[in-house]
Amino acid sequence: MEYETVMDMHEARRIAAEWAEHPDGVELYEFELGFVAQRIDIRPEQEQDLGAASAVIDRGSGALTLWPSLAAPLVADLYRTEMLAQHRFPEQTRAMLRLGGWRPGRDVSQVVRDWWGGGAGPAMPRAAAAVLGEFGGLRMRTLRLELVPQRTATAPPAVGDGDRVLIGRLGGDPLWLDPAGAVWRGESMAAAGFDELLVALCED
Template identity: 40%
Template structure:
């Protein structure tokens, strides 16, 4: 655990190594400290206040590990927020899965609410009677419109079946979702699809994701993060159990 005095010493060392004034400003937040040089180069005035969106780069010192990362000259509150979001994403996904997600266009804090609302309105007739729960909306607004490859054990991207999250150009199929609801007496909402089958992907109010394959209904995972991890890695997907 890095305390404020240790962070200040580390920041001063960083400033000195990079040829800036040896004194620094320090902003403390939950995950660590944002530091920036204080002082002047010839022709500039010194300032002890938090910097704006200009000047030399900043660093973040992680409170837990002491790791230092360099950031562009953004306001310190913005850096602190972005750092917290990045660290939360690191805890959400394994490195291999996060790499696939980011390559597909996902980033921490992604929100495509207008696209999902437009899709829902455009396909209102097909979605009639299907309830978009908060769990479904949360998953769609963060991952909507993205397609993810599946990787095999050897890391090859063509080792399996890609997954897509609604909306997609190919339209919307809800036939199996409705059969699932009737058969299991369990409400689900369309999430996307998988090219194996092809299959529909649906999500329930408890964030459980199911793959509705022509050969049978499969349980993917509980929670959208775990479901995307399983889909990108290729399973396994056990059979869905009525009432389970």
């Protein structure tokens, strides 16, 4: 991901100082996409504010956004993940996915592995493991989309012709993923990839 660099440490510190409005100042953590700004609080720990927000100043635009009170490298990781999601999905798609329980960096791969068999038997095809590891278990009522595994589901995972994996249902129709990553609604191809399907459903 490339940005036109318009921010340097000096300019980032000026923006951070305006945001901080704190007598003890602010410290910056620089990473490739920008700067994490956090207020410096020299008061005794018991007197410090709990949950004080961090800020990220984008290297390319100078835009300042608020983030949780975490260690600066963790905030930087959250920002990287969010920026990747913005390049991956349009805004409306991201909003719909968040309402359904998805978030950038979501990982339920261990749950999916346990549901598949916990290592016993054949491995889940790579394409299905990637999709379900991120989106497994989501139920998006607005889109009429439900992905396995659901908590109430007790049936073993289904594998169809050509090693297609049943990953859920869309509008009551079975939703399959083939080894190449294409999505099938019943016996008709619905999209060349799962991301493409999500965008088509959310932007329709």
